[in-house]
Amino acid sequence: MEKFLRPVYERYTKDVNTLGILYVESVRPHSPLTENFDLILLIIIEEADNPWCAAHYEKAGETIEVNIVTKTQLTSWIDTSGYRRAVEWIINGNIIFERNGYVKQLKAQLQNFPRKKRNLRKTIDFGKLLKSFYEAKQLYKLGEHKDAYSKIMNALQYLARLTVLEKGYYPEVMVWNQVKNIDIEVYKLFEEFMLSDEELDKKIELMLLAVDFMINNRAISGALHLLEIMETKDEWSYAELKKHPDTKAYALDLSVILSYLAENNYLDVIRKVSNGDNLFELTYKARNDSPS
Known part of the structure; x- marks a missing residue:
């Protein structure tokens, strides 16, 4: 298989920017793992202006999708479930090339799941x-x-x-x-x-x-990541939590998480006088005695 794919990936093995190359074969027709292609080729690079680019090829009747992705983009996908198939490609992929054991280390990290x-x-x-x-x-x-x-x-x-x-x-x-x-x-x-x-x-x-x-x-x-952030400070406004760098991945759903936690007594809601008569800003505080 490596020989079959060599014309597609060979030039990347000579580039010091390339960290690793893997391939995944389809185990059945129209496999979701390989995006309905016969083969997926994943090329991981250190950096690029475009963090992810892809191309489609055909050779000897076999269809191939090539994905070239930066290390930063791949890490984001892994951490936030931005592109679930990429994780499976790494776990199940066959290593063609790696620099300084990069792909083996990445596979080990995925197995450990910090x-x-x-x-x-x-x-x-x-x-x-x-x-x-x-x-x-x-x-x-x-x-x-x-x-x-x-x-x-x-x-x-x-x-x-x-x-x-x-x-x-x-x-x-x-x-x-x-x-x-x-x-x-x-x-x-x-x-x-x-x-x-x-x-x-x-x-x-x-x-x-x-x-x-x-x-x-x-x-x-389910909310532990947010609750641990909130425990680092006595109380939080919604605006403060929303701009916190560690909540970025779920910022669009932050409001509904807070509402659920407050409604079910996992958080205390504090009303603070704001501008205008009878206008209060709501702030949130993690409870030490929240239900378990």
Whole structure:
């Protein structure tokens, strides 16, 4: 396979800017792991003006997607789940070339999955889980059952990813295969939603209750990255938290996370007099006696 791909990657092995080159073969037609291509070639470089560029090729009837990505961009994808397939490419990829053991070290880091990075990923997915759940709940109340069904499916997907992260693994594209092996309760919840013969409105009603219960059980774990930030200072305004560099990856869902934590007594909400009569700014304080 390396000989087959050599014309595509060879010039990069001679460039000191290149850190590593891997390839992934499709194991089945139209594989999501390889973006429906027969082969994925991942070239990791130190730096470039364009942090990610890609090209498509065909050789001897085989389709190839080449991704050239900087180390900084790749790290961002790994830490924030910006591009999940890239993690699988590194874990499952075959090393063609590496400089100073870079790719082997990267693979080892992914296997270890450091606590800080895992907590960040959990809070990212916890925020998306909350947002999907609340949207499903609102759509159900409005009688928009088909749209509510779609949002519950989204919520279940984020619940699955959160479940995998809690067990110390990176979520894969086919995440439900992972969940089936590590948390049968969550997997059966998904099966029940997919296979139940209940009327659509009843099915949604029951699933909203179940997902609400699952969220509550995972609140501390899911929001731990944010809670640990908040413990570094007595109280925080929303604006302060939103501009904090460590919340950037989930800034769009920060408001819904704070609202959930405050509503469920994981945070104290403090009202501070602001400009104008009867106008108060809300600040938030992590509680030492929050529910566990």
